[in-house]
Amino acid sequence: MKIKEKIIEMLLGFCAFITVLTTFGIVYILFSESYRFFKEVSIVRFITDKEWTPLFADKQYGIMALLSGTLLTSAIAMVVALPLGIIIAVYLNEYAHKTVRNYLKPVLEILAAIPTVVYGFFALMVVTPFLKLLFPEISGFNALSAGLVMGVMIIPLVSSLSEDALYAVPKSLREASYGMGATKFQTSFRVLVPAASSGIIVSFILAISRAVGETMIVAIAAGQQPRLTANPLVPIETITTYIVQVSSGDVVNGSVEYRTIFAAGITLFIFTFLLNNVSHFVRKRFKQQYE
Amino acid sequence: MANKRNRRIDKAFRITGLLATCFGVFVLIILLGSILIKGVTRLNFQFLSSLPSRFAAKAGILSALSGTLWIFGLTALFAIPVGIGAAVYLEEYGKKNKLGGFIEINISNLAGVPSIIYGLLGLGIFVHALKFGPVILAGALTLALLILPIIIVSTREALKAVPKTIREAAYGLGATKWQVIRTQVLPASAGGILTGMILALARAIGETAPLIVVGALAYVPFVPKSPFDNFSVLPMQIFNWVSRPQKEFTVNAAAAIIVLLVITFILNGFAVFLRNKWQQKVKW
Amino acid sequence: MTNEKNIAIEAKNVNVYYGTKHVLKDINIAIEKNSVVAFIGPSGCGKSTFIRCFNRMNDFIESFRKEGDIIINNKEIYDRSIQVEELRKEVGMVFQKPNPFPKTIFENVVYGLRIQGENNKKTLRETAEKCLRDAALWDEVKDDLNKSALELSGGQQQRLCIARTLAVKPSIILMDEPASALDPISTSKIEDLITVLKKDYTIVIVTHNMQQAARVSDKTAFFYLGDMVEFEKTQTLFTNPQKELTQNYITGRFG
Known part of the structure; x- marks a missing residue:
């Protein structure tokens, strides 16, 4: 026994x-x-070179060319996901009628269940042609379309985590604010959001981490041309796309080309690892606040 | 009057909030609508039952679909027992010791690792070090590791929801720890556990990046017969078709997406159904 | 170590700590076989902690630490040689809130047998009927044995929990405020049951309710802040307490 x-x-x-x-x-x-x-390849060159061309005859290994692509698409995604996510969280938590909430929330959650390859298709085939109407000079592959779609994909992550944080604010605080005649807007943004700020920050950090690691949307819609640029209308390449690009081709196991994807991978890993740990740290402090 | 102004701001935000939420819904509708319009006409028996082909009109998703089924089954086979085992250990046994604490932090870190990194892990360990090659088994093991943190977290939530009184009652009757878990805790949390499983597997079905890295093929002109066969999956097939310039392949991609979405939504819907049913049934 | 012939539970110099908190102080008590002993005292006095020592339900509390001996069946029950599962079969427990398993009534009663590997249908049926009868529940549920136990009323659930405990054939039954979540009618049914069960079992009951202690118990122990202030025949304790503290408590001056 x-x-x-x-x-x-x-x-x-x-x-x-x-x-x-x-x-x-x-x-x-x-x-x-x-x-x-x-x-x-020396680490100094890896960090300081401005071009990334391991697959060409003239090989250069400047990770910045890929990292800038990753940061650009992530930044665009955050411009969409963070404000919309928090607005939706406040709205659903404080304003929306219960029935409205019960219908809208699950629909939003569907966004999170859709495979990323589908978003990639959507960015390339629907959003980019639409953007072409606004910016005629936009390329067929570009950071803007991929970033925007990625942002929409991440909205449910931000909104649901932020909503949890808002919901966890003690009821007494909310009642104290309403008791003094504050409007919902004032209560939300002067009392609830500050009180839930750590939880909301966690949701932001996780959203960034998610965007940095996102692969299929950018692989399909953002292009495969590594370049150091902040122009969202031209093709770029992200770290993740590069890994996909090399993996889809025939690269010999053990060659330098093969190893580039691990060097790219470790850069990505370090970024997301740091972000995740910052979020743990914030969350831990958040817990202490309420205990 | 400040009061009036405040009320106006309040109203404006209510509308902003509604619009923001509806924007998400709106994008979803456009996304689904555009894919349906593009792909629905291509959906027919020939498409579902044909192997891939250089000619868009002759191509089908048979090998990709069967690859997806293989991956689904094998991933479930690896991830479910290990996931439940790990969750039970962390929740019922190792909760308070140091190792348990370390494993816990480790799991939340793993949950934040991008899926493509798991692909690199699979490539390094399963494909090369263990010499499986780019086969179904390597892909399934990779995805099993990928969804393991998700399964563990959701299973633990389900275990946590089993009230302490039930455990006490069973212990009080002389049950051993494992008997309490097997006869009371697991049956009482089965609904929650199953819901988490299905959601995690739905996620695995939609994964593309790690399988590309592991070496899933874009062109598989046969139906895989064993875990040691090369393979493709639906998302791979979609990616491949999207990457081609010809418009006919785009249509194929849209049609394949419809199939993928139907599978994803059925799994998710089933999970939600289970969750609701379970919540209604169990009142402590 | 041995118990005297007619003693079911004996505690010698028992001290209990939660971390650094000293919750039971040097308790000595001997509980006679086939008697009902009530533990009374204000919340936090240690009476529940003490009763939970007898079947080692405190094992789940990380910071729990015990000194002294608790002897049941001639053995110190915290001894390494003791299998805690066997102890809990010998010393059954009924909890404060009815806690039936989310299974059928029948499966609830036979759970203890099933985990011992007993799957003989006839044996299970017979045990279920006998225990439900002994717990005065049979007539109310005999046609619904396959209904979920969660559909029973609170009082019925508690009697089911008693039946479930009886099925394991304990010699001692611990009851941790068994009627505190029940209405007066259900409570009186449980109390009647206790007086019947005492023929075959030794019963230790923790209660908040002094009238209840007076009604059902042969002896009563009064606990206060971790001390056992007084342990006497129930009638003596309630009519002629030796200690002033006891006097104050039973006359309702605090608690």
Whole structure:
């Protein structure tokens, strides 16, 4: 009896331990392949070069050319997702009638369930032609369309996390504000949003992290031309797109080209890892606030 | 009057909020509508039952669809037992010890790792180190690791919802820890656990990036017969067709998207249905 | 270690701590077989903590620490050789809030047998009927054995929980404020049941309700701030308490 219980506990513990192995696996793979990459390409060049052309004869390894693409599309997405997300959160939490809320919220959640490859198609085939009407000079592949669509995709993430944070504000605070004759707008933005600010910040950080790691939308709609630019109307390439581009082709295992995707991957990993940990940190402080 | 002005601002925000929410709904409608218009005419039996082809009109999604089914089944096979096991361990056994705390932080970190990084993991470990090659098994294992954090988190929520009194009652009758879990906690949380599973698998079905990195093929002129066959999946097929300049392939892509969305929505709908049913049934 | 012949539970110099908090102070008590002993006292006095020592339900509290001996069936129950599951079969417990499993009435009663591997239909049926009869519930549910236990009333649920406990064939039954969530009629049914059950079981009951203690118990222990102030025949304790504290409590001057 005792032995059986112990064996079961160990089996279950091993299941949990697989998640730790996963992390080790990720870190090991990224570091070992990147290490070999950086033995051939200096880290200084990796950071300071302005062009990324590992697949051409004249090879250059300036990650900034990819990183700028990632940051540009992410920034555009955030311009859409953050304000809309927070407005929707406040509206659904404080203003919307219960029936309206019960219908609109699940519909919004559908946005989060749609596979990203579908958004990519939508950006390329619907949004870009529409943008062409506004900006005739826009390219067929561009950061703007991909960024905008990515922003819409991320709205539910921001709105639902922010709404949870707003909902968690103690009722007494809300009542105190209404009790002094404040309007909903005043209560929302002067009391609730500040009180829920850490939770809302967490939602923003996770949204950024999500955008930075997003792959299919940008791979389909933003182009495959790495360049250091802030112009949203021309083709660019993100870190994720580059990994997809190399993976779709025939790259020999063990070649420098093969290793570039791990160097690109580790850059991405470090970015999202930092963002996620900042969000943990903020969340932890948030918890203390209310206890 | 300040009062009047405040009320006007309030009203303006109510409208802004409604518009913002409706904007999301509006985009959703445009997205679904445009895809339906583009693709629905291409949907027929030939499309569902044909292998890929250089000619758009002859091409179909048979191999991609069967690849998706393979991936779905194998991913579920790996991720579900491990996910439930890990969740039970963290929630019922290792909650308070140091290892448990570390695993917990680790899981929330894993949940934030971009899916394409999992692809690199799969490529390095399953495809090359373990020498599986770019086969179904490698893809399914990769996706299983990808959805593991999601399954663990949702399973733990479900386990947490089982009231303490039920556990106490079972312990009080002389049940061992595992008996309490197996006969009371797991059955009582089955609905919640299942809901989380389905949502996680729906997510796996729609994943493209990690499978591209693992080496799923764009062109698979056969139906995979074993976990060690090369494969494609629906999202891969869609990506491939979208990347082609010819308009006919775009139509194929739209049609394949409709199939993918139908599968995704059925899974999500089923999950929501289960959740509602479960919430109604169980009143402690 | 051994109990004296007619003693079911014996506690010797028992101290309990939650972390650094000293919640039970040097308790000594001997509970006779086939008697009903009531623990009374204000909230937080340690009476629930104490009763939960007898079947080690405190094991789940991380910071819990016990000193001294609790002897049941000639063994110190916190001894390493004790299998806690076996102990809990011997020392059954009925909880404050009725806590039936979300299963049928029948499955609730036979749960304890099933986890011991008993799957013989006839045995299960017979046990279920006997225990439901003993718990004075049979007549009310005999036609609905396959209905969910959650559909029963609170009082019925509590009697079901008692039946469920009986099915494991304990010799001691602990009751942690078993009637505090029930209406007066259900409460009196439970109290009647207790007086019947005492023929076959030793019963320890924690209660908030002094009248209840007076009605059902043979002896009563009064707890206050972790001390057992007085342990006497119930009648003596309520009519002629030896300590001033007890006097104050039973006359309602605090609590």
